[in-house]
Amino acid sequence: MAGTATRPAAPKPLAGVVGGFSPLAPLRRRFRAWWEGRLKRDDTLTLTQRNVYIVPTGPGWMLAVTLLVLLVASINFQLNLGYLFTFMLAGSAAIGMHICHATLRGVTLHLKPPQPQFMGTSAALEVQLSSPRTTPRYGIGVAVHEPEAHAEHHWAWTDVPAQGQATVQVAFQPQRRGLHPVPTLTAETRFPMGTFRVWTYWRPASQILVYPAPEVPAAPLPPGEPRAAGKGSANSQGIGEFDGVRAYRRGDPLKLVVWKKAAKSLGSGTDDLVSRDAQQSQRQELWLDVNKANLPDPEARISRVTAWVLQADRLGLDYGLRVPGREIAPGSGAAHRMQCLEALALC
Incomplete structure (x- = not known):
């Protein structure tokens, strides 16, 4: 049984080919550059x-x-x-x-x-x-x-x-x-x-x-790193979030509650509260490092770290940023978020 013949692709209309080419285009670009100058x-x-x-x-x-x-x-x-x-x-x-x-x-x-x-x-x-x-x-x-x-x-x-x-x-x-x-x-x-x-x-x-455009959906935050001056370090529990936060326990002081996370939970119909783990946060720091984003494409790594910055800011965490040639100390708040996003945009 003879095979089905492949139909050749239809040639582009001559008008479209001619319309896409303009002999005056280089002259027009030079005149525009001179005019705007x-x-x-x-x-x-x-x-x-x-x-x-x-x-x-x-x-x-x-x-x-x-x-x-x-x-x-x-x-x-x-x-x-x-x-x-x-x-x-x-x-x-x-x-x-x-x-x-x-x-x-x-x-x-x-x-x-x-x-x-x-x-x-x-x-x-x-x-x-x-x-x-x-x-x-x-x-x-x-x-x-x-x-x-x-x-x-x-x-x-x-x-x-x-x-x-x-x-x-x-x-x-x-x-x-x-x-x-x-x-x-x-x-x-x-x-x-x-x-x-x-x-x-x-x-x-x-x-x-x-x-940079943040990665969608955002990857889980990386585990915390031991503080340089700390005496001990706890292993990551693999929960996909920085170890400086934990589930709310009865009797936790109100100042330790991550209220941004609580407001988001209430908006989604849940009542899960998250508290900062004071002991754990004394031993570990959250560092967002572009070189450790585990992606081959440099722009994809920057997009992932951008999503991490936004996610850490939503959770009210202290976080630091490392980009090639620059390091921003851990902090939080709108000014810190803008500083980190600017560093990612210009790295």
Whole structure:
């Protein structure tokens, strides 16, 4: 019996292949790099005639063609009403161009300090728009500038009140951990007629810190290590948690109860309480070491230790961190957690 013939894969459409290649792409990238290099980095930008640009939109070009046809027809047939209608539309377009440019000119853009984010989540940028003008401004959009020619911008639109302020949030997704400069932003308006596009580019000076993505699901915490000055050490019992905590016993002081763990247990419908083991915690310390995460991929090890940091912080434990070239002494609290996450992001 003859075997089944393998059907060859269908070739890609020629339009898709040609559309993905642009001979002007290298020139466009060089021009964009030169253009952005001329923009001064600043977290506050006041828009003036020197940094606001205007071009007709597609409907604006169609209006220009329509006016030309109306003018030629009026001249050919000697239509006085045709002249009136043509110049009335042309005057409206000219006034709309002036209003459109004035809508963006004079606005002050200010970027608030961005908060650290975990990799894999969208980083929100909060932009404040201020206007000293005594009349409101309508239809102003802010977005992250996408360098690709056909990339889609995700606009955040707002109206700025007279002599007031408005706030918008735009987001972008970093592709790697570490410290990143805030990407180039763009603002534009097409108010009132949509026949002209007025826009500007803005390069903020701020940087955003991107933490590593924590491992999901999180691995159990490593066992505690004997203190350097301790006289004895207890073996790990293999419970998957640091030995400095144990189940609550009747008579334990309230200050030894891990209340964060208790609140989480109550939220899940259980009433299990956990106490700190004072004797055990005197003999052992919890150290989170990137080199001991037992994973071949360095980024996977960093993700695992990031999950350990969050887990130890939830349990209210004292923990230390070891990353290549740096060691953070054991501690607890929000400031300690942020210090450890920053070290993991930059290692």
